[in-house]
Amino acid sequence: xxxxxxxxxxxxxxxxxxxxxxxxxxxxxxxxxxxxxxxxxxxxxxxxxxxxxxxxxxxxxxxxxxxxxxxxxxxxxxxxxxxxxxxxxxxxxxxxxxxxxxxxxxxxxxxxxxxxxxxxxxxxxxxxxxxxxxxxxxxxxxxxxxxxxxxxxxxxxxxxxxxxxxxxxxxxxxxxxxxxxxxxxxxxxxxxxxxxxxxxxxxxxxxxxxxxxxxxxxxxxxxxxxxxxxxxxxxxxxxxxxxxxxxxxxxxxxxxxxxxxxxxxxxxxxxxxxxxxxxxxxxxxxxxxxxxxxxxxxxxxxxxxxxxxxxxxxxxxxxxxxxxxxxxxxxxxxxxxxxxxxxxxxxxxxxxxxxxxxxxxxxxxxxxxxxxxxxxxxxxxxxxxxxxxxxxxxxxxxxxxxxxxxxxxxxxxxxxxxxxxxxxxxxxxxxxxxxxxxxxxxxxxxxxxx
Amino acid sequence: xxxxxxxxxxxxxxxxxxxxxxxxxxxxxxxxxxxxxxxxxxxxxxxxxxxxxxxxxxxxxxxxxxxxxxxxxxxxxxxxxxxxxxxxxxxxxxxxxxxxxxxxxxxxxxxxxxxxxxxxxxxxxxxxxxxxxxxxxxxxxxxxxxxxxxxxxxxxxxxxxxxxxxxxxxxxxxxxxxxxxxxxxxxxxxxxxxxxxxxxxxxxxxxxxxxxxxxxxxxxxxxxxxxxxxxxxxxxxxxxxxxxxxxxxxxxxxxxxxxxxxxxxxxxxxxxxxxxxxxxxxxxxxxxxxxxxxxxxxxxxxxxxxxxxxxxxxxxxxxxxxxxxxxxxxxxxxxxxxxxxxxxxxxxxxxxxxxxxxxxxxxxxxxxxxxxxxxxxxxxxxxxxxxxxxxxxxxxxxxxxxxxxxxxxxxxxxxxxxxxxxxxxxxxxxxxxxxxxxxxxxxxxxxxxxxxxxxxxxxxxxxxxxxxxxxxxxxxxxxxxxxxxx
Numbered sequence: 063x064x065x066x067x068x069x070x071x072x073x074x075x076x077x078x079x080x081x082x083x084x085x086x087x088x089x090x091x092x093x094x095x096x097x098x099x100x101x102x103x104x105x106x107x108x109x110x111x112x113x114x115x116x117x118x119x120x121x122x123x124x125x126x127x128x129x130x131x132x133x134x135x136x137x138x139x140x141x142x143x144x145x146x147x148x149x150x151x152x153x154x155x156x157x158x159x160x161x162x163x164x165x166x167x168x169x170x171x172x173x174x175x176x177x178x179x180x181x182x183x184x185x186x187x188x189x190x191x192x193x194x195x196x197x198x199x200x201x202x203x204x205x206x207x208x209x210x211x212x213x214x215x216x217x218x219x220x221x222x223x224x225x226x227x228x229x230x231x232x233x234x235x236x237x238x239x240x241x242x243x244x245x246x247x248x249x250x251x252x253x254x255x256x257x258x259x260x261x262x263x264x265x266x267x268x269x270x271x272x273x274x275x276x277x278x279x280x281x282x283x284x285x286x287x288x289x290x291x292x293x294x295x296x297x298x299x300x301x302x303x304x305x306x307x308x309x310x311x312x313x314x315x316x317x318x319x320x321x322x323x324x325x326x327x328x329x330x331x332x333x334x335x336x337x338x339x340x341x342x343x344x345x346x347x348x349x350x351x352x353x354x355x356x357x358x359x360x361x362x363x364x365x366x367x368x369x370x371x372x373x374x375x376x377x378x379x380x381x382x383x384x385x386x387x388x389x390x391x392x393x394x395x396x397x398x399x400x401x402x403x404x405x406x407x408x409x410x411x412x413x414x415x416x417x418x419x420x421x422x423x424x425x426x427x428x429x430x431x432x433x434x435x436x437x438x439x440x441x442x443x444x445x446x447x448x449x450x451x452x453x454x455x456x457x458x459x460x461x462x463x464x465x466x467x468x469x470x471x472x473x474x475x476x477x478x479x480x481x482x483x484x485x486x487x488x489x490x491x492x493x494x495x496x497x498x499x500x501x502x503x504x505x506x507x508x509x510x511x512x
Numbered sequence: 513x514x515x516x517x518x519x520x521x522x523x524x525x526x527x528x529x530x531x532x533x534x535x536x537x538x539x540x541x542x543x544x545x546x547x548x549x550x551x552x553x554x555x556x557x558x559x560x561x562x563x564x565x566x567x568x569x570x571x572x573x574x575x576x577x578x579x580x581x582x583x584x585x586x587x588x589x590x591x592x593x594x595x596x597x598x599x600x601x602x603x604x605x606x607x608x609x610x611x612x613x614x615x616x617x618x619x620x621x622x623x624x625x626x627x628x629x630x631x632x633x634x635x636x637x638x639x640x641x642x643x644x645x646x647x648x649x650x651x652x653x654x655x656x657x658x659x660x661x662x663x664x665x666x667x668x669x670x671x672x673x674x675x676x677x678x679x680x681x682x683x684x685x686x687x688x689x690x691x692x693x694x695x696x697x698x699x700x701x702x703x704x705x706x707x708x709x710x711x712x713x714x715x716x717x718x719x720x721x722x723x724x725x726x727x728x729x730x731x732x733x734x735x736x737x738x739x740x741x742x743x744x745x746x747x748x749x750x751x752x753x754x755x756x757x758x759x760x761x762x763x764x765x766x767x768x769x770x771x772x773x774x775x776x777x778x779x780x781x782x783x784x785x786x787x788x789x790x791x792x793x794x795x796x797x798x799x800x801x802x803x804x805x806x807x808x809x810x811x812x813x814x815x816x817x818x819x820x821x822x823x824x825x826x827x828x829x830x831x832x833x834x835x836x837x838x839x840x841x842x843x844x845x846x847x848x849x850x851x852x853x854x855x856x857x858x859x860x861x862x863x864x865x866x867x868x869x870x871x872x873x874x875x876x877x878x879x880x881x882x883x884x885x886x887x888x889x890x891x892x893x894x895x896x897x898x899x900x901x902x903x904x905x906x907x908x909x910x911x912x913x914x915x916x917x918x919x920x921x922x923x924x925x926x927x928x929x930x931x932x933x934x935x936x937x938x939x940x941x942x943x944x945x946x947x948x949x950x951x952x953x954x955x956x957x958x959x960x961x962x963x964x965x966x967x968x969x970x971x972x973x974x975x976x977x978x979x980x981x982x983x984x985x986x987x988x989x990x991x992x993x994x995x996x997x998x
Contacts, residue, residue, distance in 0.1 A: 129900055130981040132836075168874045193903065197894035204893055207932060208884070216871055223933075231929045238925055241903065245910045 066114050066122045070140060073107045074124075076100045077181040081174045093160065093489065097173045101156035101180070108149050115145045116511065128194070133252040138188040146508050147309055147386055148184055153497060154302045154389040155180045160489055161295035161396070168212040172296065175209040179299045183306045190254050192244020195310070196237040202303055203233025210288070213296045221291050228284040229300070236274055236307065243267045247318070258318045265319060269326055272311045272370065276363050277304065278337035279344060286344070289356035294396040301359055302389040308366050309385035312378055315370060331371025335448060337364030345459050354463060355395040358419070361456070362388050365430065368452075372437040372445065380433035383505055387426040390501050391418075397490045411491040412467065414498050420460050426505040431456075514563040518594050519577040521556030521606065522642055524549050525635035529659075532628035543621045546631060547613045553638075554610050557603040564596045564982055571596055571982040572989030581648065592642035596986035597772070597842050600979070602641045604846055605762050607965060608853040609634045615857050615961035616755045629663030630759050632656075640766055646698045646774045650690045653735065653766060657683045660763075664756055675747030682741065686734035689727040690770075697724040697778050721782045728775055729790075736767020738823040739797035745819070749812040754860045761852040764823055768845055771830055776994045783833070788914070791831040795916035798824035802923035806930040811859055814931070815852065818890060821927055822848045822898070828920065829905035833996055836911075838987040840904030843980060847898040851889050854965045858886040861958050868951050876953040882962050889969045891931045897972040900980060 080100040114120050123139040140148075155176070162172055182202040189195040207230035214222030246267075247258045258264050277285035289297055315322060341361035348354035362384050369380040394415050401408050421427035431453060438449035528546045531537050537545060563569040577592035594602065609630065613620065620627045636656035643649035657680065665676040732738075737745025745764075749757065776783050798821055805817035822844055829841030861882070873880045892898030902924065909917045954962070972979055 127977055129984075130977050131839075131984045132904075134900070134903075167871060171874055197899065201894050204888065204932070211870075212874070219870070227929075227933045230932060231925075234929055235925055238921075242906070242910065242921060245907050249907065249910065 066111060067124050069107050069111055070122050070124055070138070073104055073111070074138070074181070074184060076104055076107075077177040077184075081177040081181070095159055095162075095173060097159040097162075097177050097180075098156055100177065101152055101159055104180075104184075105149065105152045105156070108145065108152060111140065112145065115140055115142055116507075133191070133254075134193060135191055135253075136185075136194045137190040137254060138185065139190055140188055142511055143313070143382070144187050146504055147306065147382075148187060150386050150390055150501070150504060151183055151187075151302050151306065152180075153500065154298055154393050155183075157393045157493060157497070158295040158298040158302070160493070161298060161393075162293070167215055171212050172209060172293075175205055175212070176295060176299050178205045179209065179303055183303045186303075187306050187310060192248055192253050192255060193241050196240035196244060199237035199240060199307065200234050203230045203237065206230065206233065206300060206303070209296055209299070210292060213293050214291075218291050221287060225284045225288050225292065229288075232274065233307075236271060239267060239271055239274075243271070255314060255317045257320065265322070265326060268311075268314065268319060269329065272308075272330065273333055273367065275304075275307045275311045276334075276337065276367055277360055278333065278364055279340045279357075279360050280337065282360070285360055286353070286356055289359065289392070289396075290350075290352050294393075297396060298389065298393045301392040305363070305385045305388045308363055309382065312366055312370050312381045312385075315373070315378060327371045327373070329371075330367045334364050334367025334369075334371055335452065338368065338452060339455065342455055342459050346462060350399075351466075352396075352399040354466065355399050358395065359388050359392045362391070362430075365434070369430075369434055372434060372441060374437060374440070379509070380430050382508065383426050383430050383433070386505060386508065387430070387501065390497050394494050394497065397494055401491070405491075407491040407495075411494050414495060416460070416464055416467075418498055418501075419463070420457075424506065425502055429505055429509060514560050514569060514575045515577045515593075517556040517559040518575060518599070518602070518642060519579055519592060521553040521560065521602065522592060522635060522638040524553040524556070525609075525631040525638070528631035529628045529635070532624045532631075538624060539621050542624060542627055543613065543617060546620065546627050547610070550606065550610050550613060550631065550634070553634075554603070554606040557599065557606050557638075560594060561596075561599045561603050564599065571985035575599065576644075577642070590645055590648055592639065592648070593644040594642050595990065596982045597846075597990075598641045598769075600846055600983070601765060601849060602638050604849045605634060605637050605641070605765065607968070608762060608850070609759060611853070611857065611961045611965055612758050614957045615758065615860060617957055619755060623666050625666045626663045626756075629659040629666070632659035633663065633759055637762055637765060640769055643769075643773075646690070646770075646778070647694050649769065649774070650687065650694055653690060654687050656766065657687065660760070664760065678743075679747050682734050686731040690731040693724055693727050693731070693778070697721070698774075721779045722786075725775070725779045725782045725786065728770060728778070732767040732770045732775070734767070735770060736764040736823060738764065738767065738827065739794070739801070739820060742816075742820050746816055749816045754812065754856050754863055758853050758856045758860070761819070761856055762849055764819070764826075765845070765849055768826060768830070771827075772842070772845075772990070776833075776996070780995060787831040787833050791828055791914065792916045794824045794827040794831065795919045798828065799919040799923045802926040802930075806926050811862070815855055815859065815890075818927065818931070819848065819852050821923065822852075822892075825902060825905055825920075829901075829908065832905070832908045833991070834908055835984070835988050835991060836904045837908035838991055839980070839984045840901045840906075840908060842983050842987050843897060843901035843904065846979070846983075847892070847896065847901055850965055850969055851896065851898065854962070854969060855886045855890045857958075857961050857965070858882050861954060861962070865951055872951075876951065878954040878959060882954065882966065885966050885970070887932060889966075889973070891928045893928065895973040896969060897976050897979065899973070900976050 077097075077100050080096050083096060111122065114122060119142065121139050121141045123137070125135050125137040128134045128136060158176055159173065162169060162176065179202065182198055182205060186195060186198045186202060189198055207226045210222055210226035210229060243264060244253055247261070247264045248254060248256060279286060288300055292300070338361050341357050341364055345354050345357040348357065366381045366384050369378050369384065373381075394411075398412060398415055401412070418425045418427060421431055435449055435453070438445040528542075528549055531545060532542060560575060563575060564571055564573075569575050573595070575594045579591060581590045581592075612630065616626075620630070633656055636652045636659065639652035640649050640656070643652055660683075661676050661680050664679075665673065733741045801817050801821040801824055805814055805821060808814045808817055826841045826844045826848070829837040829839075829844065832838070832841075861879070865879075868876070868879075873883075889896040889898070892902050906917075906920060906924075909920060
C-alpha cells in the first residue's frame with residue numbers, strides 16, 4: 063500500500079473512529095470537539111492528497127471485497143472532480159460540528175451521528191460500485207433519520223418525525239432504485255459505473271433518480287421545513303449530503319449516458335425551471351429571515367436539472383459548481399438568518415454574502431449563470447428567453463433580500479431560537495468569511511482544472 | 513473428530529431432559545447444568561464450523577457423524593451429516609438457546625418442564641438440521657412436537673392453551689404427510705413398499721410425483737409456519753409473554769430444511785416444472801405480508817408479518833433454482849434464525865418495562881442501543897447480513913425479469929420504510945399503559961442475552977464475506993449434486 067492509499071484509508075476511517083470512540087465528545091461544545099478535530103484532520107489529509115490528485119492529475123483508488131464470488135466490492139476512487147467537492151464538504155462539516163449547540167437535547171448522540179454522516183458522504187461520493195453506492199445511500203438515510211429525530215426539542219417533535227420519515231424514505235428509495243438500476247445496467251459486468259447499452263428502462267430510471275434527488279419545492283416541503291426548524295448543524299449536514307447525492311446522480315450523465323437524447327434533457331430542463339421558479343417565489347412570501355434565505359438552496363439545487371437539461375459537453379460544470387456552492391452557502395445563510403448585525407465582522411460577512419448571492423463576476427453564482435446562459439444562447443431563442451426571465455426573477459429576489467435586510471424599518475423576525483445568536487462571532491462570522499473566500503478560489507481553480 | 517463434535521453437540525441437550533426427569537436436580541442447579549451443557553453443545557458446533565474454515569473439511573464437503581444410527585435397509589447407513597449451511601445453522605440455533613437461558617432464567621428455574629422442553633426442542637432441531645435422510649429428519653421432527661407443546665403450554669391460560677392445541681393438530685398433520693412421503697417416495701422404501709400405494713389393481717401405478725411434492729410442501733409450510741399456513745406461526749404471538757416465543761422463532765428452520773435438503777433431491781422433474789408458479793405465489797405472499805406489516809398495530813404483529821416476509825423471500829430465492837437465489841435464500845435463512853430471536857429478546861425486555869418517552873431514551877444507553885440495533889438488523893439494512901441475502905434474491909430475479917419482480921421490489925421499501933418509522937417508536941406498544949413503575953435500563957442478564965447475538969449480527973453485516981463465501985460454495989455444491997446447472 064503506497065502512502066496515498068494509506069492517507070485515503072485514514073481519511074475514510076477517521077470519522078467512523080470518532081463516532082465509535084469512547085473518549086468524551088466534549089458535550090460542552092467549543093472549537094475543539096472530537097468531531098471538529100476529525101474534520102480539521104480530514105481537511106489536512108485532503109491537502110496532502112492534493113499533490114497527487116490536483117498537481118499530478120492522478121486518480122487514487124482503493125477497493126475491498128464485500129462478498130466473494132460476485133462483483134460486490136467497495137471501490138473508492140478520488141480524482142480532481144471529487145476532490146474539490148469533498149474539500150468543500152469537509153469545511154462545511156467542520157462548521158456543522160461547531161454549530162451543534164452545547165445545550166441541545168441528545169447533543170452527544172448528535173455529534174456521533176454527524177460524524178457518521180460525514181463518513182457516509184465521502185464514501186458515497188468516492189464509490190464507483192453501483193450496489194455499494196446504493197447501500198451507502200440507504201445507510202445515510204438511516205443516519206439522518208436518527209439525527210433529525212433526536213435533534214429536535216420536545217416542542218417540534220412532530221415536525222422532526224415528519225421530516226425524518228421523509229428523508230429516510232427518500233434516501234431509501236433512491237438507494238434501492240440505484241441498486242436495481244445498477245444490477246440491470248451493469249449486472250452482467252462488474253457493477254461499476256460504465257457506459258450503458260442505452261436501454262430505455264435504464265435511462266428512464268436514471269432520469270427519475272436525478273429528479274427525485276433534487277428537493278423541488280412542489281413535492282419536497284420537508285426541505286424547507288428542515289431549513290426552517292432543524293438545528294443549524296443538522297441542516298448543514300443534511301444539505302451537504304444532499305448536494306453529494308445530487309452531484310453523484312448528475313455526474314453519472316457523463317459516465318453512463320453521454321449520448322442522452324434531447325427529449326430527455328428537455329424533460330429535466332422543464333422540471334428544473336418549474337422547480338426553481340417555485341422555490342424563488344416562496345422567498346417573496348417569507349415571514350421570517352430563515353424562511354426567506356432558506357428558499358435559495360432549493361432554488362440552486364433545482365438549477366442542477368436546468369444545467370443537465372442544457373448541457374452539451376459530458377461534464378456538466380455548472381451542476382458541479384452548484385453542488386460545490388450550496389452546502390457552504392447554506393451554512394452561511396443559516397448564520398446570517400440569526401445574526402443581529404452588531405459588529406464590523408458581522409456586517410462585512412453580510413456584505414460579502416450578498417455580493418456572492420448577487421452573482422458578481424468571479425463568484426460561483428456568476429459562473430453558474432454564465433455557464434447556463436451561454437448554453438441557452440446556443441440552444442435558441444426560447445431557451446434564451448426562459449433563461450433571461452429566470453435570471454430577472456433571481457435578481458429581483460436579491461433586491462428584495464437586500465431591501466428587507468438593510469432598508470426596511472420593519473425588520474424580519476429571525477424565526478428561530480438559535481444558540482448561534484449568542485455564539486462566538488469570530489467562529490461563525492470569521493469562518494464564514496474564510497469559507498466565502500475559499501469558495502471563490504475553489505470555483506476559480508475548478509473552472510480552470512476541470 | 514469434527515463429526516464427533518457435531519454428534520455430541522446434537523445429543524448433549526437431551527441430557528438436560530433426562531436430568532429434569534430424574535428429579536433431584538431442580539431450580540438454580542438445573543439451570544446451571546442446562547446452561548453448561550448448552551454451552552458445551554455450542555462449543556461443539558463452533559469446532560465443527562471451524563473445520564470448514566481451517567480446510568479440515570472442504571467448503572463444499574460434508575462432516576459425517578461416526579455413529580451410524582441404522583444399517584439395513586439403508587445402503588450408506590442412517591446417520592447425521594453436516595454441510596457448511598447446516599453446521600452454521602446449528603451453531604446459530606445453539607447460540608440462541610444459550611442466550612435464552614439468561615433471558616428466561618427465572619422461568620427456567622421455576623419450571624423443570626420448560627427447561628426440559630426447551631432443551632429437547634433444541635436437540636431435535638439440531639438433529640433435524642444434521643439429518644441426511646428424510647426418515648431421520650421425520651423422527652427428529654416428530655420428537656420436536658412434544659417438547660414444543662410442553663414449553664409453550666406450561667402455565668398457559670386461555671388463548672395460550674388454544675394456540676398450543678391448534679399448533680399440535682397442524683404439527684401432527686405435517687408429520688403425517690412427511691411420513692407418507694418417506695414411505696412412498698424415499699429410498700429405501702420407494703421400491704419395497706410401492707405396492708402399498710397402488711391406485712389401480714390391474715397394473716402397478718405408484719403415486720405421481722406431483723402428489724409427493726404437494727405433501728412435502730404441505731409439511732414444509734406447516735413446519736415452517738409460512739404462508740398459507742401462517743396462522744400456525746401466529747399462535748406463538750398470542751402467548752402471554754414473548755419470552756417463550758424466542759426458541760419458537762427457530763421453527764422455520766424445520767420447514768426450510770425439508771425444502772433445501774430433500775425436496776429437489778426427491779422430485780427433481782416436478783420441481784423444475786412447478787418452481788416458476790411457486791416463485792410467483794410466494795412473491796405475491798411477500799407483497800401481502802409487506803402490506804399486512806405496514807398495517808399492523810402492535811409490535812408483536814409487526815414481528816410476525818416481518819418474519820412471514822423473510823420466509824417468503826427465502827422461498828422465492830429457493831424456487832429460483834439458481835446459484836444467486838439459493839445463496840441469497842441460505843443467507844436469509846441464517847439471518848432470520850438469528851435476527852428474529854434477537855428482536856424477540858429485545859421485545860421481551862421492552863414488554864417488561866413501562867412506556868418510555870422518546871426524549872428520555874438516551875438516558876438509558878444500553879436500552880436505546882439494543883432497540884436501534886434490533887430495528888436496523890431486522891429491516892435488512894446494509895449493516896445486516898440480511899441486506900446481502902435480499903440483494904442476491906432480487907438479483908436472481910432481475911436477470912430473468914420475471915412478471916412477479918415488481919411485487920418483490922415494491923414489498924421491500926414498504927417493509928423498510930414502514931418498519932423504521934413504526935418499530936422503533938412503538939416497539940412493545942401493546943403493553944399496559946397503566947404500568948407507571950420506574951424505568952430501568954437493561955439488567956446484566958438481559959445484556960448477556962442480547963449482546964452476543966447483536967455483536968455477531970453486526971460483525972456479519974460489516975464483514976459479510978466471512979460467512980457468505982463458504983455459504984456460496986456450499987449452495988453451489990448442493991445445486992450441482994442435484995444436477996442443476998450453476
